[in-house]
Amino acid sequence: MRVLLVRPPSVLGRMSRQNLQHPTNLVGLASEASARGHEAGLLDLEVTPGGEDAFRPALDRFRPDVLGVSVVTPHVPGAARLLEAAKSWSRDLFTVAGGPHATALPADLLDEIPALDAVCVGEGDRTLPELLDARADGAGLGAVPGLHLRDGGFTGHRDVVDDLDTLAPLDRTLLDWPAYAALAGRKGVASPGVIRRGIRAAQVHLSRGCYARCVFCSTNAVWGERARPGIRRRSVGCVLAEIDELAGRWGINHLNFEDDIFPPTLRYLEELCEALIPRKLTWSCNARVDGLRREHFELMAASGCLKIDFGVESGSERILELNQKLVTRERVVHVFAEAKRVGILRTAYLMLGSHVDETPEEVELTRRLAHEIRPDYLTFTVGCPYPGTQLWDDCKQRGYLDYLPSGRPDWKRYGYYPGLPPWRFTHFSAQQMLDTQRRFLRGFYLSPRFVLRMLGRVRSLEQLQALVVAGLDVTHFLSSGPVGRLRRRVGG
Ligand code: B12
Numbered sequence: 001m002r003v004l005l006v007r008p009p010s011v012l013g014r015m016s017r018q019n020l021q022h023p024t025n026l027v028g029l030a031s032e033a034s035a036r037g038h039e040a041g042l043l044d045l046e047v048t049p050g051g052e053d054a055f056r057p058a059l060d061r062f063r064p065d066v067l068g069v070s071v072v073t074p075h076v077p078g079a080a081r082l083l084e085a086a087k088s089w090s091r092d093l094f095t096v097a098g099g100p101h102a103t104a105l106p107a108d109l110l111d112e113i114p115a116l117d118a119v120c121v122g123e124g125d126r127t128l129p130e131l132l133d134a135r136a137d138g139a140g141l142g143a144v145p146g147l148h149l150r151d152g153g154f155t156g157h158r159d160v161v162d163d164l165d166t167l168a169p170l171d172r173t174l175l176d177w178p179a180y181a182a183l184a185g186r187k188g189v190a191s192p193g194v195i196r197r198g199i200r201a202a203q204v205h206l207s208r209g210c211y212a213r214c215v216f217c218s219t220n221a222v223w224g225e226r227a228r229p230g231i232r233r234r235s236v237g238c239v240l241a242e243i244d245e246l247a248g249r250w251g252i253n254h255l256n257f258e259d260d261i262f263p264p265t266l267r268y269l270e271e272l273c274e275a276l277i278p279r280k281l282t283w284s285c286n287a288r289v290d291g292l293r294r295e296h297f298e299l300m301a302a303s304g305c306l307k308i309d310f311g312v313e314s315g316s317e318r319i320l321e322l323n324q325k326l327v328t329r330e331r332v333v334h335v336f337a338e339a340k341r342v343g344i345l346r347t348a349y350l351m352l353g354s355h356v357d358e359t360p361e362e363v364e365l366t367r368r369l370a371h372e373i374r375p376d377y378l379t380f381t382v383g384c385p386y387p388g389t390q391l392w393d394d395c396k397q398r399g400y401l402d403y404l405p406s407g408r409p410d411w412k413r414y415g416y417y418p419g420l421p422p423w424r425f426t427h428f429s430a431q432q433m434l435d436t437q438r439r440f441l442r443g444f445y446l447s448p449r450f451v452l453r454m455l456g457r458v459r460s461l462e463q464l465q466a467l468v469v470a471g472l473d474v475t476h477f478l479s480s481g482p483v484g485r486l487r488r489r490v491g492g
């Protein structure tokens, strides 16, 4: 079977290049399909010149039997357009969607997109190859667990992949490397804020799952109840083989570890860092503030860690308890100081509305916390009620969601920077959220203090160019970009 896997275009416009990553999920699925003897292609419309217009020519060129689309919530409308175009290209093409949104609302998605034949629930690594085998054999799909079929209902739950080392190695020849370089410019696909001369970055996953159950996060909905008690991890040896291939074959010199939880265990961290030291690469990661101690930060810095993005969310102890982040404000302050001590850059992921009942006074506590920990970068996102989360259930039950005349939520605005959100919270109207978000981000990024600090870090012309582009993107976003346009439309 010939299967084409597609990532729909970003809804973020030019801001998407500031945090561009390879779609390793689709690379993984394509690698699994190839390992089973199928022919797999990858089309990332986030970077392909022409975006959606490039889709039909790609179908003509690749001539797939099966089309797979990955769907996060804001991509639903884009995915629907692609799937409709695909069916008009050929009625015989079999279409399947997967990913976080598809997993959370499989039946709804089939209802919403008539051009969709099936939805993969949860991990697709085993489901997709089995689907392709069945199609090749002319067999029905009823015996392939993990699918919601338009004609046939749910085929039953599939167990998660227990041993992640058994997954096929990622075949990165499927990536259009020049397209990423062209869009992301001199900073490449390094995580935001990591800007260095000659940087060439790639994303590596060590584990799947998380032991926390934050009420705004859909991670556990993606991995499913069957993934409990939480974290599965690859062996360090398996990860190093991937890293050595990235460095040797692709010239990668910076790694983004994009796991839910980093490190999976402290022992794992030690083993990984010790193995990274002689490799002389640099790296960045997402992390929680619990667990890590002074000696870990020292080891991380020694092994090339440049930046850690910490999930902080709120400066209010009440909200940190209600949102089930399982961290304390005190711990946040401590960890930010320790990372700074060893010279690791620190991002604080902060949120408005990580719990539906957050008050303006509690958001003020978050602003004060940001002032106290002085992160090198921060994000301040509006809590988005993603399907499958407690936040979604709360907003739905309390009537806080807006609907389009079609009766569906306006999915394309379900991002971290939605403009005017099509939802509200107990103490925030949509407009108040938008105003607060803009004020908060402006206060940080457009302050002379931040600008001077960034300029102080410039060591090369390349860095300066990347910084200017990032600065222009952020300024555009905060003033005349999607936020500004929406503000004008609503008279704000
Ligand atoms: C790393 C990451 C990013 C990176 C890179 C993402 C990428 N590779 O494209 C960056 C920082 C760029 C990013 C951006 C965004 N992200 Co993000 N991200 C993650 C994170 C932490 C890991 C993603 C990952 O690689 N997982 C590992 C892979 C293997 O899992 P997977 O993608 O789910 O794929 C498996 C299955 O879902 C399934 N599957 C997926 N697609 C398909 C397609 C087919 C055909 C089939 C059969 C199966 C299938 O099979 C895969 C293998 O088992 C997740 C959290 C998480 N645990 O998933 C959030 C997460 C996916 N992100 C999320 C969101 C919202 C976004 C943004 C929309 C945020 C925004 N800008 O507003 C953007 C969208 C970007 C995009 N183009 O997709 C949400 C999605 C929630 C939802 N309901 O949509 C998550 C779940 C976090 C959360 N808030 O709960 N993200």
Ligand code: SF4
Pocket (backbone or CB within 6 Å): 210, 211, 212, 213, 214, 217, 218, 219, 220, 260, 261, 288, 311, 325
């Ligand atoms: S700690 Fe991070 S990945 Fe885990 S549930 Fe909370 S937000 Fe999601």
